[in-house]
Amino acid sequence: MLSLDHVSVTFNAGTPNEVRALDDISLLVEDGEFITVIGSNGAGKSTLFNVISGAVEPQNGRIELDREDITYWPEHRRSHDIGRVFQDPRLGTCPGLTIRENLSLAAIHGRSAGLRRDVKKAEEAWFFEQLERQHLGLEHRLDADVALLSGGQRQAITLVMATLTKPKLLLLDEHTAALDPNAAEQVISLTQELAQANDLCVVMITHSMQQACDLGDRVIMMNRGKIVFEIAGEERRSLKPADLIDRFHSLQDGTELSDAQLLA
Amino acid sequence: MTATPSAANQPRASALGANRSFILRGIVLTIVVAGFMSLGNVNIGAIGQGLGYALAGVTVFMTFRVLGFVDLTVDGAFPIGGAACAILIVNGHSPEYAMLMGFVAGALTGLATALIDIIFKIEGLLASIIVITAAYTVTLHVMAGKSNIPLLGEETLISRYSKDFRTWLVEQFGDQMRRQSTNLLEIILFGLIVLFVLGILYWFLRTEFGLAIRATGKNPQMVRATGLNHNLMIIVGLMVANGLAGVAGSLVVQQFGFADVSLGFGLIVRGLAAVIIGEVLLRPRTVGQLLIAAVTGMLVFDISRAWIFSALDLPTTDIQFVSALVVLAALGAPRLYDRWKSYRQRFGG
Numbered sequence: 001m002l003s004l005d006h007v008s009v010t011f012n013a014g015t016p017n018e019v020r021a022l023d024d025i026s027l028l029v030e031d032g033e034f035i036t037v038i039g040s041n042g043a044g045k046s047t048l049f050n051v052i053s054g055a056v057e058p059q060n061g062r063i064e065l066d067r068e069d070i071t072y073w074p075e076h077r078r079s080h081d082i083g084r085v086f087q088d089p090r091l092g093t094c095p096g097l098t099i100r101e102n103l104s105l106a107a108i109h110g111r112s113a114g115l116r117r118d119v120k121k122a123e124e125a126w127f128f129e130q131l132e133r134q135h136l137g138l139e140h141r142l143d144a145d146v147a148l149l150s151g152g153q154r155q156a157i158t159l160v161m162a163t164l165t166k167p168k169l170l171l172l173d174e175h176t177a178a179l180d181p182n183a184a185e186q187v188i189s190l191t192q193e194l195a196q197a198n199d200l201c202v203v204m205i206t207h208s209m210q211q212a213c214d215l216g217d218r219v220i221m222m223n224r225g226k227i228v229f230e231i232a233g234e235e236r237r238s239l240k241p242a243d244l245i246d247r248f249h250s251l252q253d254g255t256e257l258s259d260a261q262l263l264a
Numbered sequence: 265m266t267a268t269p270s271a272a273n274q275p276r277a278s279a280l281g282a283n284r285s286f287i288l289r290g291i292v293l294t295i296v297v298a299g300f301m302s303l304g305n306v307n308i309g310a311i312g313q314g315l316g317y318a319l320a321g322v323t324v325f326m327t328f329r330v331l332g333f334v335d336l337t338v339d340g341a342f343p344i345g346g347a348a349c350a351i352l353i354v355n356g357h358s359p360e361y362a363m364l365m366g367f368v369a370g371a372l373t374g375l376a377t378a379l380i381d382i383i384f385k386i387e388g389l390l391a392s393i394i395v396i397t398a399a400y401t402v403t404l405h406v407m408a409g410k411s412n413i414p415l416l417g418e419e420t421l422i423s424r425y426s427k428d429f430r431t432w433l434v435e436q437f438g439d440q441m442r443r444q445s446t447n448l449l450e451i452i453l454f455g456l457i458v459l460f461v462l463g464i465l466y467w468f469l470r471t472e473f474g475l476a477i478r479a480t481g482k483n484p485q486m487v488r489a490t491g492l493n494h495n496l497m498i499i500v501g502l503m504v505a506n507g508l509a510g511v512a513g514s515l516v517v518q519q520f521g522f523a524d525v526s527l528g529f530g531l532i533v534r535g536l537a538a539v540i541i542g543e544v545l546l547r548p549r550t551v552g553q554l555l556i557a558a559v560t561g562m563l564v565f566d567i568s569r570a571w572i573f574s575a576l577d578l579p580t581t582d583i584q585f586v587s588a589l590v591v592l593a594a595l596g597a598p599r600l601y602d603r604w605k606s607y608r609q610r611f612g613g
Contacts, residue, residue: 091486093486113492
């Protein structure tokens with residue numbers, strides 16, 4: 001369970017460039033819940049992720065994961081419990097290392113790296129099984145350099161790496177935005193499969209209204225560092241992309257939101 | 265290169281194939297270099313000298329290639345390691361212990377650079393220049409205020425065996441070997457030490473910790489996302505790398521028969537050249553191959569420099585200029601070749 005309690009982040013405080021990236025955000029994500037986050041560029045979605053993952057420290061508020069206060073934990077420490085997949089497929093995997101080495105690195109997750117052998121025979125069957133489920137044929141290419149794979153393949157491997165050691169929370173930052181439609185579809189179905197199989201808490205940023213309606217149990221819309229609306233329950237189940245865009249327009253709070261920005 | 269799906273499905277076979285072509289390149293290179301040495305009348309002393317400096321090439325490989333950290337600390341770590349080794353030998357310690365302390369001294373300079381980078385967020389290039397500057401004074405203090413410590417008459421790794429080795433060599437192969445006995449002994453001793461150190465480093469880079477260090481240079485963001493402390497990786501990586509420079513300094517000090525405060529001058533350029541020469545000539549892929557390539561690069565550097573010296577009959581005062589020329593050739597040739605290729609593509613022919 002993830003909880004954010006009145007969290008605020010301000011960049012360049014006290015200068016003319018002051019940006020209130022997160023403005024008194026409170027959010028509760030239950031175990032096993034899948035949330036999608038939408039909003040225009042600069043709405044604070046990525047800052048929300050950075051503050052949860054520890055890349056950015058909040059000025060105010062408190063962040064808890066499974067009732068443990070992680071607000072000031074360093075990034076690498078909370079990574080034990082948080083799996084992340086980024087928009088750029090190059091960020092999640094390590095080029096120059098093989099698929100096997102990347103997975104081995106992910107398998108260290110949650111303990112400290114020691115002087116055991118980096119690639120272990122005992123893990124081979126485990127890796128093979130994890131990759132086999134994706135039906136991408138990567139399980140036969142364990143010794144291939146990750147740099148040789150396509151964006152979709154790298155993103156699929158990143159997903160497996162992020163969930164390999166069953167984290168408490170999975171953060172997906174527009175992880176299909178850089179992929180072609182086919183690869184995006186594959187990665188999305190893999191995401192659903194992994195989330196269900198591991199009963200994960202998932203928060204996913206997306207620019208696709210379709211994805212926001214198809215995936216997860218709850219939609220959150222952010223604007224100017226605030227959560228402006230949430231759609232859950234019965235309303236969420238019957239939600240269509242057109243409804244979301246209408247809701248978006250009805251905001252009418254004088255911001256420069258446009259369809260073009262929203263759907264970019 | 266033809267990458268068929270069936271080939272991709274046989275990783276073991278392709279890994280073996282990569283090894284085979286690497287070994288093949290190594291054999292061809294050895295023959296070519298040996299030919300050059302006998303035709304150009306190059307003294308085998310160049311090999312011993314290359315082996316002495318080889319671990320400094322591995323330092324540059326570790327920092328620039330593995331950690332992706334622009335680190336010049338080797339210029340300071342090398343003389344400090346040599347100074348520590350020399351002063352301990354003069355004070356009656358065994359050469360092995362002295363070399364171990366040479367490693368420690370080098371590792372501490374690496375630690376200094378890492379801490380400056382991490383605490384003050386000063387990038388590696390600048391951090392290492394600060395450390396080199398400070399290390400100069402520290403080296404002088406280590407050498408008890410003197411800028412030069414002779415090892416004449418002291419028991420070094422080489423002097424310990426040189427008499428017995430010479431006697432044995434003359435007995436076996438006749439009197440004409442007498443002149444080369446020290447050179448041969450250096451090649452054997454330094455070769456064994458370099459192999460031993462490479463073995464340990466290879467093992468280390470293939471542990472979980474080593475894997476994390478290798479990943480840090482390629483994608484620090486991912487290392488953090490994996491829950492590993494990437495600052496720790498930089499600290500340990502720089503300490504190990506510059507420790508090796510300290511060992512190289514210890515070897516060279518024993519080879520030259522003295523320690524000098526200015527011993528590390530221009531070493532970073534030389535190390536870079538070694539790494540690039542090794543990569544261009546051997547095209548290494550795996551960790552083991554990359555380590556061997558860095559050492560090979562240093563050997564080729566020293567041999568080609570010695571060859572230029574004997575071919576042009578230059579005085580030793582010109583040594584740094586020739587070094588710079590060899591480095592320029594090593595760095596520039598691959599780029600010139602690429603430009604020539606694209607020129608040829610555009611205009612046919």
